[in-house]
Amino acid sequence: ATEMDSEIVNEPVGGKSGTRRALGFDLEAGVEGGMRSISPIDGCVLGHVHRNMPADAAGIAARAVMAFDAWRRVPAPQRGELVRLLGNELRAAKTELGRLVSLEAGKIEQEGLGEVQEMIDICDFAVGLSRQLYGLTIASERPDHKMLETWHPLGPCLVITAFNFPVAVWAWNAALALVCGNSVVWKPSEKTPLTALAVKQLFDKACQAFGAVPGDLVQVANGEREFGETLVADARFALVSATGSTRMGRQVAAAVAPRFARTILELGGNNATIVCKTADLELARRAVVFAAAGTAGQRCTSLRRLFVHESVHDELVASLKAAYRQIRVGDPLDGQTLVGPLIDRAAFERMQHALACAREQGGKVTGGERTAPEMGEHAYYVRPALVEMPSQTAIVREETFAPILYVMKFASLDEAIALNNAVSYGLSSSILTHDLRESERFVSALGSDCGIANVNMGPSGAEIGGAFGGEKDTGGGRESGSDAWKGYMRRMTTAINYGESLPLAQGVRFDV
Ligand code: NAD
Numbered sequence: 001a002t003e004m005d006s007e008i009v010n011e012p013v014g015g016k017s018g019t020r021r022a023l024g025f026d027l028e029a030g031v032e033g034g035m036r037s038i039s040p041i042d043g044c045v046l047g048h049v050h051r052n053m054p055a056d057a058a059g060i061a062a063r064a065v066m067a068f069d070a071w072r073r074v075p076a077p078q079r080g081e082l083v084r085l086l087g088n089e090l091r092a093a094k095t096e097l098g099r100l101v102s103l104e105a106g107k108i109e110q111e112g113l114g115e116v117q118e119m120i121d122i123c124d125f126a127v128g129l130s131r132q133l134y135g136l137t138i139a140s141e142r143p144d145h146k147m148l149e150t151w152h153p154l155g156p157c158l159v160i161t162a163f164n165f166p167v168a169v170w171a172w173n174a175a176l177a178l179v180c181g182n183s184v185v186w187k188p189s190e191k192t193p194l195t196a197l198a199v200k201q202l203f204d205k206a207c208q209a210f211g212a213v214p215g216d217l218v219q220v221a222n223g224e225r226e227f228g229e230t231l232v233a234d235a236r237f238a239l240v241s242a243t244g245s246t247r248m249g250r251q252v253a254a255a256v257a258p259r260f261a262r263t264i265l266e267l268g269g270n271n272a273t274i275v276c277k278t279a280d281l282e283l284a285r286r287a288v289v290f291a292a293a294g295t296a297g298q299r300c301t302s303l304r305r306l307f308v309h310e311s312v313h314d315e316l317v318a319s320l321k322a323a324y325r326q327i328r329v330g331d332p333l334d335g336q337t338l339v340g341p342l343i344d345r346a347a348f349e350r351m352q353h354a355l356a357c358a359r360e361q362g363g364k365v366t367g368g369e370r371t372a373p374e375m376g377e378h379a380y381y382v383r384p385a386l387v388e389m390p391s392q393t394a395i396v397r398e399e400t401f402a403p404i405l406y407v408m409k410f411a412s413l414d415e416a417i418a419l420n421n422a423v424s425y426g427l428s429s430s431i432l433t434h435d436l437r438e439s440e441r442f443v444s445a446l447g448s449d450c451g452i453a454n455v456n457m458g459p460s461g462a463e464i465g466g467a468f469g470g471e472k473d474t475g476g477g478r479e480s481g482s483d484a485w486k487g488y489m490r491r492m493t494t495a496i497n498y499g500e501s502l503p504l505a506q507g508v509r510f511d512v
Helices: 054-070 076-092 094-105 109-129 168-181 194-211 225-232 245-260 281-297 313-326 343-359 411-422 436-440 484-488
Strands: 007-009 019-021 033-040 044-049 137-138 147-151 159-160 183-189 216-222 241-244 262-266 271-275 305-307 365-368 383-388 404-410 428-432 452-455 490-495
Touching: 007 262, 007 404, 033 194, 044 076, 054 183, 054 225, 076 094, 076 109, 076 168, 076 194, 094 109, 094 194, 094 383, 109 168, 159 168, 159 225, 159 490, 168 183, 168 194, 168 225, 168 241, 168 305, 168 484, 183 225, 194 216, 225 245, 241 245, 241 484, 262 281, 271 411, 281 305, 281 313, 281 404, 305 313, 305 411, 313 383, 313 404, 343 365, 343 383, 404 411, 411 436, 428 436
Parallel strands: 159 183, 159 241, 183 216, 241 262, 271 305, 271 428, 305 404, 383 404, 428 452
Antiparallel strands: 007 019, 033 044, 137 147, 147 490, 365 383
């Protein structure tokens, strides 16, 4: 790959042409035959980056093995020091990187910055963790024996990320994988290759400050899906952590299963909120609008299904409609904007198709139309859609990655919980109520079946301290906080005999 100067010149594929600065990153632009990075803001090409082909996968995996062999020898707290330095680089470049996220993924500025903050937070978390990769001592049933449980580095980790969190998801994985003693290969979304290269530059700076970091400890490998498939099939990856659609996760799981390697799958969601009759409706209005319309409905945890108690349904729907009318949709770099563009035309078409299905299935659609023509014909901005549905029909049970909120009524909490759980996904959910019995039931074993169940807020916007992920078609993986680090290490159980006889477990006699 050729390194070019720090300016990326737009090659307009349509819409507004112009020049966007690469914000101080030395990004590979104008690579011959490279992959294009297109800004959803105006449909212009931000730059070209090196495209790896399937034949490149084997060399990448081999380098990851070499890096792993060296890195696992470095004591964990020292590995934490590298991640601390990465956090410092991210702090220093927060504004620039956040802006690049906005340029390439179309997020509003606040959310681009928030994504970088999330990277900083997980680095801090991982630094602390690097001195707390605790095992256990276990009471042995045999005299003069003890047992231990120890955690060891796992191996090269392949991290596949989705377009909608182009940098944070890598950091959730990489910060933990690195302190756990692993090397990392990052296969970013083909829609966001530039942000990945920018992060790699920050990582390289941290490596320089650290000193002796093995080469290729982190490799960024941009390429199309076929290249990703070849990486996944490479037996040298001990872990494949993949974030994206359920379709992708099924393929990855099937490809990795024959070699029994580990996966962490973070797949789609179809998240619901239940608003009970005692809920604070003003709080509900704000929580729902952020979760359903924010990030243009392109978060895995975006709110897509809203169940409202029949006694407060009409009042809440009226206030949501009024709020929806106020939402500024447009250029995400404008500080007043709340909702930026959809990622591309295909996303827009899928949204329109879903709205047509919803109408056929009895839905009353408000909003959902294309807007912001000033951003050019190659950019896809939509008004967030609110759809009043007579029941939870087939289209409501699907994940459409766009700002569509289906609203339905319920009479009893049992009914609402059953509706919450009646989809194939199990990522996030929430309840708004002032009734302790209701909220406790929702978070109990008989309540929400999701990996995340929030109270008096929406389902989106997780903190890094908790384990993140969900059940069923969401893939079952957990990453980020809590004990998710164990997914990046291998567990060893050791029994030690410090006596002079050889008692066998379970009292078995075997005298020779
Ligand atoms: P996608 O599945 O199209 O692509 C995700 C990544 O997988 C890309 O890097 C892509 O190149 C790669 N990929 C696709 N097929 C592959 C294969 N067979 N082998 C190897 N790699 C493959 O998803 P997207 O459109 O980028 O993202 C949107 C989806 O991601 C939504 O469904 C959303 O809910 C989900 N998502 C989930 C989480 C989570 O944490 N649960 C977070 C963000 C996004």
